[in-house]
Amino acid sequence: MQSNEMEGLELPLKVQTQWERAAGPLSPMDRLNAAFETIPVSFFPLLALGSVIEVKSDASLEEALEILSSHHIYSAPVPDVQAAAESSWMEKYLGMVDFAGIIHWLLNQVNLERTKSELATLEAGGVASLGGDKFVEMKASEAFKTAKVSDIAGSFRWAPFISVQQTDSLLTVLLLLSKYRMKSLPVVESGKGAIFNFITQGDVIHMLLQCSGLSWFDKLGKSTLSKLGLPKVREGKLIQVDENVHIIAAFEMMSKNGVGGVPVLASGTKKVVGNISASDVSFLLTDPEIFQHESPLTTGKFLAAVRKHLQDRKESSPLLRPILTCHQNETLKGSIIKLDEAKVHRIYVVDDNQDLIGVITLRDIISTFVEEPVGYFGTFFDGVVPASPRYPVPEVLTC
Numbered sequence: 521m522q523s524n525e526m527e528g529l530e531l532p533l534k535v536q537t538q539w540e541r542a543a544g545p546l547s548p549m550d551r552l553n554a555a556f557e558t559i560p561v562s563f564f565p566l567l568a569l570g571s572v573i574e575v576k577s578d579a580s581l582e583e584a585l586e587i588l589s590s591h592h593i594y595s596a597p598v599p600d601v602q603a604a605a606e607s608s609w610m611e612k613y614l615g616m617v618d619f620a621g622i623i624h625w626l627l628n629q630v631n632l633e634r635t636k637s638e639l640a641t642l643e644a645g646g647v648a649s650l651g652g653d654k655f656v657e658m659k660a661s662e663a664f665k666t667a668k669v670s671d672i673a674g675s676f677r678w679a680p681f682i683s684v685q686q687t688d689s690l691l692t693v694l695l696l697l698s699k700y701r702m703k704s705l706p707v708v709e710s711g712k713g714a715i716f717n718f719i720t721q722g723d724v725i726h727m728l729l730q731c732s733g734l735s736w737f738d739k740l741g742k743s744t745l746s747k748l749g750l751p752k753v754r755e756g757k758l759i760q761v762d763e764n765v766h767i768i769a770a771f772e773m774m775s776k777n778g779v780g781g782v783p784v785l786a787s788g789t790k791k792v793v794g795n796i797s798a799s800d801v802s803f804l805l806t807d808p809e810i811f812q813h814e815s816p817l818t819t820g821k822f823l824a825a826v827r828k829h830l831q832d833r834k835e836s837s838p839l840l841r842p843i844l845t846c847h848q849n850e851t852l853k854g855s856i857i858k859l860d861e862a863k864v865h866r867i868y869v870v871d872d873n874q875d876l877i878g879v880i881t882l883r884d885i886i887s888t889f890v891e892e893p894v895g896y897f898g899t900f901f902d903g904v905v906p907a908s909p910r911y912p913v914p915e916v917l918t919c
Contacts, residue, residue: 531563532731539736549891556691572715577670589802609708615681619798652811655804683708697721698886721882729860741853751869751878763820770819784819790875792843794823845870
């Protein structure tokens with residue numbers, strides 16, 4: 521643990537050194553790009569957990585949910601249990617399984633049983649009659665009990681398996697986690713069969729916060745959100761749901777629009793009363809009993825039931841904390857501090873009346889520190905998505 525902390529401090533200082541060396545006739549952004557480009561991925565601290573969490577291809581869907589939920593991770597790589605021991609990582613891994621993909625499976629199961637009128641009502645943002653007891657039935661169904669991660673690989677979207685190597689640059693990592701909308705990146709070694717590190721958007725946010733006090737960070741960190749053009753997604757274009765909208769409609773909205781979470785608003789207002797994230801789908805499939813008396817199961821009722829469930833079990837969760845908000849006149853550093861402390865992926869921007877204005881995601885924060893040079897990636901994406909002759913190539917996930 522002490523080694524990880526020392527490595528964590530080494531990276532910010534390395535960026536500062538390279539930023540100072542990049543002084544010259546460069547724009548501030550080009551100067552930062554030049555600094556990030558000279559630092560290899562090997563400088564990024566190793567996982568605090570000590571090893572990469574995986575979900576084997578023969579694991580059940582229930583097991584996959586348990587692994588993701590218990591380790592508080594959004595996604596995990598899926599090794600093919602039929603791959604030869606000496607396989608390279610490209611041959612060994614099928615891709616990534618994540619909560620967004622599990623939502624696709626859930627929606628598919630629900631759609632099989634819904635009438636056209638119910639579908640129309642849900643798609644219009646209304647409330648259907650689908651109650652919490654339906655998810656109790658789903659958990660007991662053969663479909664849920666027998667579904668394997670490998671079996672459903674072709675029936676829902678997988679997160680992309682874009683990887684980086686130790687010799688790739690920090691600039692590559694930052695661009696992939698921002699402009700290219702990746703949530704996490706496995707770190708591999710060419711020709712070898714193991715993933716030995718993972719870099720997430722949250723890891724980068726924590727690294728940036730460690731840079732507080734360094735001149736290259738403070739130049740941006742002291743800027744107000746409005747000066748930096750944040751939030752990029754504002755009210756009107758922001759995907760949001762009313763507390764009386766059915767929870768399935770909320771998940772469908774997230775899936776359709778490729779977002780990992782949506783704000784829940786008090787009915788008829790712009791006041792944020794909650795947040796639904798892709799990972800919350802786990803409660804519908806692993807603890808459906810807490811909703812069995814709720815019909816229809818609206819987002820408001822869903823949040824209330826989950827909060828009571830967590831409180832009864834004395835568990836810690838972002839769902840039990842106040843909704844993370846900020847104002848446009850606050851600094852970038854202030855938002856980074858809030859996001860890092862809360863360990864969440866988004867912060868909602870509100871006005872003086874606490875009405876919702878927009879949202880700032882981890883991706884938006886990272887984007888303020890980098891800009892993609894023309895032609896930077898070239899042929900980088902060729903061959904970086906593992907493909908097995910027995911499984912389809914995964915689609916690119918945009919949430």
